[in-house]
Amino acid sequence: MSDFFPREAPLQKTVEITHAALKRAMAEPRFSAEQVAAFRDRLGTALHAELSEYQALLATAQERIELKIPFHETIIVSMLEKAFYNRSISLSISASEQAAQIAKWPQFTTPGPDLEAAAVEDPQGFIASIREQIALNEHTIERIEQRDGYLDQLFSLGDAGVATATELVRGLPVGGHTSLTLKGFQLDCLKLASSRLAAGSLIEDSLDNAIDPLKEHIYTHNQLNTLEFEASKRLEILGSLAEQYGQALDTVQGIGLLYADELEPEYFNQLHTLLTDLYQEATKQLATEIRPPAKPSGKNPRKRMPSAAGMRPKKMISVRGKGKLIGELRPADSEWQNEVIEVRSDYDRQLLSTYLQHGDEWVQIKTERPSPPASTRALNVIKGDARKLLATFAGYLDKARQYKTLSRHPQEVEELLTYQARKLDNLATELHLSLQTLPPASRLADDQTLMDTLRRAARQMIDEGRAMRIQLSLQLPPTHGNLHYLIDQERVQIAALGRRIQLTGERRDFIQEYAINDRKGYPLWYAHFHYAEADTAKQDYTVAHLKTKAQRTLSYWSQLANAKSGQAIVNVHRGQIGRSLAERWFLPVAQ
Known part of the structure; x- marks a missing residue:
């Protein structure tokens, strides 16, 4: 190979030397952060030069076939193998960058009360750390997808390519990140960066409600790509994923319309793009499952059975409102009298949810949290918030009607309006409770009018949301979910x-x-x-x-x-x- 491509040997040697230098610098405390960064830059430059050589050669493969001077299969396999190693080494740059990120922002590293307190104390620093993490994640996802792309090309070749790819898979780190695990983390980072520092809680809560539930579905998606499931279950899971991603995409599109003035366009657009990519990936996989290609590929040796030795069994479950999920089966123990299913994040193994079986469905076990103390806000503050929210009422409804013309998931239109209605209703309740603390003679008729106006506005939101959902369900192509809703509404x-x-x-x-x-x-x-x-x-x-x-x-x-x-x-x-x-x-x- 090196005789055929004389430039390859020195390029490869440069990569080996700079990679060794980076590993040594990361291991020895005497090297400063700036020196380690310089070693990263040198390795990045060397890797780019080497990969460009391989890509240039691979790009000529089709032309050589047409000229009847094709590369021998062993040459193609060797180039893809070396490109795979190039991208694998590039992930050491990501590891070094992540270590530097943690060292720079230690107060924002571990989720929990301390991180929340640090973010409140230094919101500018917190957002700066999130933006740096987003850039780091983007580069790492790209490197992983490039590496896996070369692996897929090897699997699509003949026996030599499959044998090489199988050997490369064995060398991958057990439990290493996939592009999906990092995309789940990236969604969380982009969600935090998408709203402006001065934005109200309403936009933050709306983003939480749209993005946080996807953690379970991204875990399920990643497990589906890792485990072997029978075809019927794969079809069910992929159908559920496409539906959940599509609904979230619909909601994010609505948030962009309803709260445009409170969003950071650069990061919100990245959030929308990443969600679109997840939806398209699930849709592509689902289409292949529904109508397989004429020449199906062989079994993917990267996959394992759900009950792999030494690991908790994995199981597909049906959850009302969430579709199909994959979780770990946890046997009955001192904490749970019955077996339960746990769904965890693939990124950091954080427990996302626990489910208990009820008939054919599984129901989430909610952890009881102490109720927050009763509001002690001043009456004039409550009335001020109420008037501000009512001032946005007509504009919000107009934007919701615009959103209805773009939406492909009627449920999401209704839920956005229902969520806003709850805000109005909660303020009315808070106002009512505050008024009850006053002597009857001190209560103003205007305050009662304000409370009644809040209630009416909330009711109108709910009614319009239901009407929009019914109208959309009738207008859009028929689906099981829309038909079920129309039957329930008689x-x-x-x-x-x-x-x-x-x-x-x-x-x-x-x-x-x-x-x-x-x-x-x-x-x-x-x-x-x-x-x-x-x-x-x-x-x-x-x-x-x-x-x-x-x-x-x-x-x-x-x-x-x-x-x-x-x-x-x-x-x-x-x-x-x-x-x-x-x-x-x-x-x-x-x-």
């Missing part, structure tokens, strides 16, 4: 249409058709339940799918076959009807 009814008919074409299965009608009896959508035979038991359908009026004559299989992109495949998949809904509302009215 906006639709289900009717079977005739007997099963046999389809023409390659798949000659039978379908039972249903109409989903509005309250006046006019059809909004249709549903097709597919059966292998005309007399197959009604509960033994192969797939149940919702249709718009335009899609009524199209079978699920033809829609799937004609989908031209990953997103189109997922959109077809989203029209499927879950078994619980099918058994409760469709099958009972079938003939």
Whole structure:
């Protein structure tokens, strides 16, 4: 290889020397932070020069094939292997940068009361540390994804490439960070950096509510990429991930519209971009799972079984409102009388949630915390906050109506308005309690009017949120979730249409058709339940799918076959009807 590419040896030697120098500088206290940083810079320069050489050579591979002078497979394998090592070494720069970050900002390193107190005491320093961490995370994620990209290319080659890649996998650190573990941490950092220091608690709480629940889903996503699950479970998990990421993306888009003046655009836009990437990654994986490629790749040796030796068993669970999660099975012990599922962060092993089984679903065990002391705020402060919030009421509603035109998840529109309504209602309650401490003769009619206005505004928010969700659920392509909501709101009814008919074409299965009608009896959508035979038991359908009026004559299989992109495949998949809904509302009215 070195004879074929004479520049490679000196470049590789320079990397080896500078890498050794950095490791020595990091290990010996006599080197200052500035000296270690200089060693990092030298190693970064050497790695960039070496990688550029490999990339330039790899970029000519297709041209050489067309000219009928292709590289021998061993040369391609060797270049990819060396590029993999280059990116692996580059992660030592990330480790050194992280150590320097911790040394620079020790007060902001360990989560807990001390960190919170330090952030309150020095908010400017805290935000500066977060911004530096964001830049560090971005570089590290890029290095990991480049390294893994070269590994994937090796796995896509012949036996020599697979053998080399398998050996490289064995050398990876056990429990090392993946790009997903770091993206979960990056989301948290970007969330903190997205609001301005002068922003109110409302924007911070809204970002918390949108981003914090994703920690469990990113853990689940990472575990799915690490563990071997059967195809049906992979499909369920990926469908849930795409839904959860999509809803969060919708919410963040709404936050950007509703609170634009209180956001730091640079970091908020990065937050939106990272969420988009997570959604697209899950969508791409889901599309591949629904409609696998013509030449499926072999088993990925990087994956292991959920019950790998020496580790707690991993299990997929269904959680109401959260979809599918993967967690660790913890046996009954002195703390829990029954076995529970724990979901932890892959970044720092922090416990995120604990679940106990109830029937087919798992319910989160909430840790009881002491109630905060009753508010002792002065009456004039409460009234001032109430008037400020009411002053934003009309503008907030107008922005919410704009957001409705962009949203693809009706539930998120309603939840944003409901959250604002709770703020209004809580202020009304606080005002009421404060007024009760005054003698009746001292209570002003204007104060009662202010309290009533808060209550009415909260009620209007809730009513408009529900109306917007209903309208969107009717306007958007039908999904299981939107149909379920419309049934609960008594906006639709289900009717079977005739007997099963046999389809023409390659798949000659039978379908039972249903109409989903509005309250006046006019059809909004249709549903097709597919059966292998005309007399197959009604509960033994192969797939149940919702249709718009335009899609009524199209079978699920033809829609799937004609989908031209990953997103189109997922959109077809989203029209499927879950078994619980099918058994409760469709099958009972079938003939």
